[in-house]
Every structure is written in C-alpha cells, then in structure tokens.
Amino acid sequence: MVMHVKPENLRGAANICGDGGKHPLAAMFGVDETHRGGGLAIYCLFYNKEKRTLDTVKAEFPADGPLNYPCLTTLLPAAAWYERELHDMFGFVPEGHPDLRPLVLHETFPKGFHPLLKRFNANFQVRGNREYEMAAANGEGLFEVPVGPIHAGIIEPGHFRFSQAGESMLQLDAKLFFTHRGIEKAVEGKTPMEALHIVERICGACTVANTLSFCQAVEKLSDVEVPKRAWLIRTLAAELERLYNHVGDTGNVCAGVGFSPVISMGSRLKEYLMQLDEVLAGNRFLRGLIVPGGVKYDVDDHILEEIEEVLREVEREYATIEHIMWEQNNFINRVRTTGIIKSKTAFDLAMVGVGARASGMERDSRKDMGYGIYDEFDFELVTEQSGDVEARIKVRIAEVAESLKIVRQAINALRYDNSKELLVDLGTLRTLEGSWGISESARGDNVHWLMLDEEGRIDRLFVRSASYPNWPALTIAVQGDIIPDFPLINKSFELCYACLDR
C-alpha cells in the first residue's frame, strides 16, 4: 500500500498508517526526483506484521517549493534520527523537531551541503565550518567524559560523550557516522548487478542480510520466481551468518566484565563457524554467494555433512559456555538489572532484533514478513521480558538453538531436493517503481528500498541497517547505570558502526 500525501499531511498519514502506534516505523528516507521534473519526496515505511508488508507513505514536495513540514518525531520518537538525517542529506526542515543537530555530516562538511540531492557534485572539495554540538548536562558537580572516536581496542570509530554525576551516567550522546562512505550515492547510476558488490560490503558481519534485502528488492521488480533450492541455500547462509555473530557476541559480552575463559571459547567457536562459511562460499564472510535471481554456487552432500559435523561440535561447546556463564554468581550479578530498556521504550524507538526481543517486543522479520521460505521451517520467536543485559544474552543463546534447528531443516531439505536450478534470469526489471526488501540479520531486520530509473539503473537505494534504530536505544539504556558498566551494556547490544556509515 502506498499513500500519497502533501507534506503538511504527513503527520496524519503516519498516524493512520502506523495505526496509532501499532505498526512501528521501519524506515524513513528522502528521494530526489527533480531531474525527472518532479520534486523531492519523503517516504515512511511502517512495519505491518498483520498484512506482512511494509506500508508506505509518500509525502510529495512540489518542485522549487519549501522543504518544511511538520515533524514526525513528536508523534513517533523513532523518527528522530531519520529526520536529522533527512535534514543533513536533503535539507528537509522538520518543523518542531526537538533536536535538529547534525547527525551524519560532521564539522568537515560546510553548511548547506546536501549530498543526496541529485544536483550535488561529488567532486566538490569539502572544507567544513559547521558546528557539531554534543548534548551534555550542566550543573554543579557534573562533568563530561569524552570517549573516542579512537578507541583502545580494534573497533570502529565512534565518539561518546557521557554526562556524569560521579560514577553514574546521567546522559549519553553518541557521535557516529565518522567513516561515512557515500554508498547510497555511489550506487546511483549503477545496474543492480554492479551495485551488488558494493552492497555486499556495507558491513562485514551482515553481508548476507544486506545482500538478501537488496536481492529481494530487485526481485520484486521482476515477475520471475526465485527457485526453491536457491532459497534453501540462502537460508542456510543467513542462519550460518547469524550463528557466527551470535556465538561470537556471546563471548564478547564477557569481555565487558573481563571474564576471560568465555571470551576465548567464544572466539574459538566463531572461528570454526567462519571457516565453515569459507567452505560454503569460498570466503569467511559469505560474500559472492547470493545474487539477484538466486545463488551462484550449489552445495553438495560433502559440504552438508561438514556443516552438520561442525555444528554438532559448536552446539556441544556452546552448551559449555552457557553452563560456565550461568553458574558464575559474580557474572549474573553484573548482567542482571544492568542496562534496562523497558518494553514501552523499545516500542517507541521501534527497536529491532535481539534488543527488541529482550524487551518483550515480538518482532522478527523471519516470522512477521515470512520472506523467502521461512514459513516452511519450524522455529520459535524467542522473547524475554526484563530488557537488561541478561535478557539480551539469554535471547542470543536461545536464538542460537533456533538457528541450529533451521540449519538442520534446511540441510535435510537440500538433501531430498533434486532440483538443480539455482539462478534465474530476472528479465527486464520494472522501472520508476519503489520496492523494498527485508531480511533478519543477527542484529535485527535490515531494510533496503530501491527504485530504478528509466534505463534500469539505480535511481535511489536506501539502506536501513539493523543497528540504525537500536543506537538511540543504547543511549537510553545506560541512563542511571554507572560508567564502568557501559562497555558491558554496549557489548550486549553489539551494534555496528559500518552499518551506519553507508
């Protein structure tokens, strides 16, 4: 469903489409159609799990008209970051937005610089003069702790500004998007097959999820069905990616409390799983396997046997990790009641993935959207109610078991599936039509929105990674906890920086 509205009616339309807050906001982005004689437009996608679709609201701004509209943030808090990004990238002005500081464009970018406008010249030399204020609390005895963007570990850049009252965190502001790569701009004018190689590399740990969302968006523009065997292999790859992420992240949470044996065990198991990915796809990140129209490589019985064998070993050792964690009182003491996200907060911020499910939100696009052939598999949607670090760890552990279930079902199905068709020709793709793809990455659902121009080249690709809605939640989760607990809370979300730097 696509609802076309005037900018001043966007709030009302969002309220109808979101059904008064029942369907959370899944994405919000701008499209520039001025080169075709149109104007700018804002798209809002709502996650409607009853109809298993993303409902779309399109606000059309007249060409040469003002870019002001009444903001959505005061109605849907989840829109806060999207509207800041729209302000940066297109120059939209959401009126009444409580916090319209820059988000993506740092000090190095000049004012009035909107890179996603079509008239923007990519060869333009940036030399900045804008300010990037950090939110901070002031008062007697309060102080600020700046952390990053360069960290002591080998991680991506992000600047955190803590407002402290002694050891307690009053407020946290995160400055991310340091390594913005302009991917959405770079793929413009490329064919989907060319863009695929860039999309695959948006984020290492979500390669399959990003590719899968993109491929589905492309495939929706064609009438050709993707063969079932291709979907079985895609599912296998997607679940193997989830497994190596979840297993590695379980160990990594313990790095936040210096619990060394579990850190080592987690890294070891992750390594096994990534080596398994190399057997399947020829590389550790499962790149180059999934393409629009199907998959490139088949699996034989030999590979399936190897996968089963490694997974048996991983399952056994993972049970040991779980056992070690929960018999350690000192560890439970650290994780319980730390970094709580209440379910109302999770819903307001339209959180996704493990973070949402640990706060009692039943949101898993594999179940809700039933994309691919997930409806044919038997698995549970795991939720926890307490919303603390412990809940997030528990959800992850339970999801590892569910993923193993899916992988085994997929392996059995692949064994008894005699079809050999892996890849279909999608034919001519429909142009000037918006289409979306969604897939569940290890961090939550990953949304891609795609529109092709008259020649079948990409006119606009929008990527809403799973980390995007959860980053603001992290800044809420830490409030009231003490600053030594921040690494633990941060690692329990395990958010990705590269996913934002698209």
Add this chain to the structure above:
Amino acid sequence: MMNDMLMNLLYCLGQAMILLLLAPMVSGIVKKLKAFMQNRIGSSIFQEYFDIYKWWRKPTMLTPHTSIVFILAPCVYFITTLAAASMLPNFIGGKANFGDVFVFVYLFALGRFFMAVSSMDAATAFGGMGGSREVYIAAFVEPVIMLGILSNVLHTGSTSLSGMTLNPSEVNLTVAGVLTAVAFFLVMLAENARIPVDNPDTHLELTMVHECMTLEYSGRLLSLIHWASQLKLLVFLLIFSLLYFPFNLPLVVKVLIGAAGIAVMETLNNKMRLFKVRIYLAAAGIMMLLAVVAR
C-alpha cells in the same frame, strides 16, 4: 658497628635490586599461567622486559597542562616501592632490623597518594575517575592490611618485618593463620589491580582503575610506573609467602604458588561491579578481624 650497618644497608639495596630485576618476570609468569588456563598461548614470560625497554626508549610526551607533580609522581611511586622492597626480611643474608611494618605500609600509601594526585594533574576526565576509584578502594584496603598486621604482631610480638617473619619450620595451620592468609590474598588482588577488583589487561577505558590513572603517561615515566607496579606485585607475593603462607615450603615455590593463585582467580572470576568492591574487601576485613580474635 658502623661497618655492620653499612653492610646491612648494602644487603638491603642489593636485595631490592634483585627483586627489581625479577619483578617483570614474575608478572610475565602470571600472564603466561593465565594464558595457559584460558586456552591461549600467551606471550613469553620475558615480554615485560621488552615492554619496559620499549617504553624506556620512547620519548615522554607531556601535555602543557601538567605541573611538576606529573613528573614527580612516577618517580615517587617507583622509589617508595623500591624502598619497600629493600625492607623485606633479608633472604640473601644480612641482619638488618630497620624494616618497621608501619613504615612499609605507608610507603605504599605515599606512592599511591602521588599517583592519585598526578592522575588529576593532566585534567582529563579519565584520570580523575581513576584516581577517585583508586582512593575509594584504598580506603577499604588499608584497614584490612592493618588488621592483618595486628594479627601478625600479636602472633610474633614484633613490628619489624624480619621479626614478624614466620619461622620457616613452623606450619601455621591455625584458624588465625589460615584466615589471615586467605584475607591477605584477597587484599593482594585488590591492591595490585587484579580481577575481580580491577582488570590488568583491559582495554576498556571506562572500567579501569589503576590503568585509568596512567593513561596520560608515556615513555620513560610509563615504564617506571609499570616496573614499579610489577615490583609491587612481587613484594606483595613475598610478604604473602614470608608472613602468611601457612605451609613450610621453599620461598620460590611459595611465590610461584601465590602467582598461580592469582592466575586461577583471574581466570575463574569476572570483574565485579565497582560498588561491590567494598563488600569483597569487607569480607576480607572480617576474616582478618576473626584472625585477631582467634589469636
């Protein structure tokens, strides 16, 4: 008479030097044992020497905000730790008897005071946090150590370290002996920035205590701090072995058992919540108190 004192002084200094040279290796052994227990290969036990040498050759960067305290603090920390090491009961000979235990304890306190002051000198948020955490922990550690000393003083009737040393042939398996040994071990972990109180190899700036204070240091000053910390660990292991270890074993074996104990504790435990540290130290304090009563 004069000659004797000079000889004793030389013995003490010689002992301190030997300990100083051995200290990085002991830290290296603890690290190696930890690595072994955590399924890792780990770095060589001599790695700490290379690190000290590396920092020693690097230039020292100072921010323009620092005062003389910033340069002074690592030197004071190093010298007080060295002085404390020289006061240990002589095990290479000599009969010096000027190692008063109160001087010994407060030499460490002096070093800590300077480190805490210097942590605020560079006016970074981290330094101040580290300093405040260190002092917070020290406030609980100190009474426990004093109780432990009291228990030992009651046992041996002397306040000099050599006088307090257990008779090597004595097996101190009394209630008080065991309690003080366990409690001192717990305090040793807290005092030397070990898990579960602090994490010596953390890269997580926000959770550190001791490392937080040294974040602004570089070059030679940093190598002094690290070397002093390693020496401090060795001195505590020696005190543990000489004064509290309840069995009669060769000194080297006792020290190695202490080191292995640290590695085991650091592997089995995770870092506790910062505000739970006082409960942990209170437990050690109560054990010490019971030990005093049991004397």
